[in-house]
Amino acid sequence: MPELPEVEVLVRHLKPLLRRKVIRGVQVNRDRVLRPTHARTFKRTLEGARFIHLTRRGKYLLFEISPRQGRQRRILLGHLGMTGRMYLVPSKAALPKHAAVVLDLGDSLFVFEDTRYFGRLTLDTTAVEGLGPEPLGSDFTIARLAADLARSNQPIKVKLLDQSLVAGIGNIYASEALLRAGISPKRPAKSLSPAGVKRLWHAIRQTLTDAVAFGSTVPLDYAGTGRGERLFYYGQMPDTETRFDERLQVYDREGKPCRHCSTPIKRIVQAARSTFFCPKCQS
DNA sequence: CACCATGTTCCTTG
DNA sequence: CCAAGGAACATGGT
Numbered sequence: 001m002p003e004l005p006e007v008e009v010l011v012r013h014l015k016p017l018l019r020r021k022v023i024r025g026v027q028v029n030r031d032r033v034l035r036p037t038h039a040r041t042f043k044r045t046l047e048g049a050r051f052i053h054l055t056r057r058g059k060y061l062l063f064e065i066s067p068r069q070g071r072q073r074r075i076l077l078g079h080l081g082m083t084g085r086m087y088l089v090p091s092k093a094a095l096p097k098h099a100a101v102v103l104d105l106g107d108s109l110f111v112f113e114d115t116r117y118f119g120r121l122t123l124d125t126t127a128v129e130g131l132g133p134e135p136l137g138s139d140f141t142i143a144r145l146a147a148d149l150a151r152s153n154q155p156i157k158v159k160l161l162d163q164s165l166v167a168g169i170g171n172i173y174a175s176e177a178l179l180r181a182g183i184s185p186k187r188p189a190k191s192l193s194p195a196g197v198k199r200l201w202h203a204i205r206q207t208l209t210d211a212v213a214f215g216s217t218v219p220l221d222y223a224g225t226g227r228g229e230r231l232f233y234y235g236q237m238p239d240t241e242t243r244f245d246e247r248l249q250v251y252d253r254e255g256k257p258c259r260h261c262s263t264p265i266k267r268i269v270q271a272a273r274s275t276f277f278c279p280k281c282q283s
Numbered sequence: 284c285a286c287c288a289t290g291t292t293c294c295t296t297g
Numbered sequence: 298c299c300a301a302g303g304a305a306c307a308t309g310g311t
Contacts, residue, residue, distance in 0.1 A: 002289050032306085059290080082290055083308080098308085116307045118290060127291085154301080163291085170289055251289095272303065274287085 002059055002080035002119075004135065004168025005211035010086060011056045012216070017088055018051040018063070018110070025104035030117055033100045037123040045074065045123060046103065058131045058167030061086070077125050081118030087111055131167040135204050140166055146197045149189040156192065156200075157185030158271045169204065172251045175276045177207045179250045184282045185268070185275045214247060250276040 026043045028034065034042050045067055052073065053064040061078035078086065088108045089095075095102060096113045101121050103110040112121050120127075132148075133139035145166070152159050159165060160174040169177070178185050180203035183196055192200065249259055254267035258278040268275050 006289080079290080081306095082288070114307095115309070116288090116290095118306065120291095152300090158301090161290090172289060271301080273290095 002082065002084060003170035003173050003211075004056075004059060004208055005173070005215055007056050007059050007061060007080065007168070008212050009215035010080075011054055011061055014061075014086065014088075015054045018054055018105075020050060020052075021105045021110075022050045023047060023065075023103050024106050027102040027104070028100075029102070030098075030100040030114075032117055033112070033114065033120055034122050035120065035124075042123060046076070049074075057128050057134070058163055059170070060128055060131075062125075062128070074123060075125050077120065077122050077127065078112070079120040079127070081114055081116060081120070083116045084112065084114040084119030086113075130164050132162075132164045133166055135166045135168055135208055140201075140205075142198050142201045145201050146192075146194065149192055149197060152189035154189050155185060155270055156183060156187050156189045157275050159189040160204075161271070161273075166204065168208070171273055172248065173204075173207055173211065175251050176249055177203045179278060179282060180207055182282055185270065185277050250278060252276065 023046050026046045028039045028042060031039050046065070048068040049065040051063060052066050053062075055062045055064075059079060063076040063078065064073055065076055066073050080086070088105070088110055091104070091107065091109055093109065095109075095111065098113050098115045098117070099111050100114045100117060100119070101112040112119070133144065148165050149156070149159065154162075157174050157178060160169050160177065161171065175185065177200065181196070181199040183192065183200060250265050252274075253265040253276060255264050257263070258265055258281060261278065261280050263278055263280040265276055266279055268277075
């Protein structure tokens with residue numbers, strides 16, 4: 001579930017639940033997700049620490065924590081990788097098979113579950129230093145996007161996955177944004193016209209904004225009753241029954257009719273990843 | 284068994 | 298030095 005919209009919704013959900021909570025205990029089941037922090041350091045730093053703020057940067061979660069007395073506030077950096085989830089469960093709840101890290105908050109447990117263990121929960125924050133602007137922030141301007149694209153020969157779809165260009169777009173929303181902009185994923189980044197860049201800029205922001213809005217309508221229940229806890233990547237709207245995948249225009253729709261012109265959606269592989277597009281709507 | 288998967292990083296090649 | 302491509306990471310679904 002991990003692109004910017006999913007992370008944004010998760011952050012909004014967790015923020016009030018974690019505020020001022022003190023970490024009473026730390027259980028690390030998979031050292032790899034702490035990289036490069038050592039389990040010892042991780043436990044020593046977090047035990048007794050208090051959650052102060054939670055923000056998002058690209059696909060990363062930034063937990064600001066206040067360690068035990070005297071020490072400087074620190075950032076605990078989270079990333080969901082491909083299959084990561086973070087949620088709270090009752091203290092006595094059974095833990096999932098792939099619970100990588102569990103934090104005891106006294107009245108509940110914070111669980112970082114990750115089937116494939118590609119995610120992170122670490123005290124090393126260097127990963128966010130190389131990120132480009134927030135796509136929904138004021139630093140991400142049409143002029144900046146145009147200037148950055150003009151220096152790249154990469155196919156535009158591949159370039160959109162470059163987190164130093166703009167932070168937070170992943171494989172699903174890259175295809176979705178390009179359909180919205182009417183631009184072929186195969187076009188070299190530098191070949192986009194000024195008008196094309198402008199359409200892409202709007203498409204990126206609209207696609208992500210819409211996804212966040214959709215996710216915000218999905219009832220999340222991490223409190224432990226066990227239903228609706230799968231985040232909106234797998235969720236559905238309570239009113240319309242619209243499933244997440246039914247909202248997508250091209251992603252994972254190879255061979256199915258384009259929702260705009262009925263032309264079969266095509267799938268190609270770029271940089272070893274699937275790209276979906278409508279050959280008629282995009283050029 | 285084969286192939287595919289929401290992501291990032293490292294290594295090789297040019 | 299940089300750009301681009303591919304493999305690796307690890308597990309599960311179809």
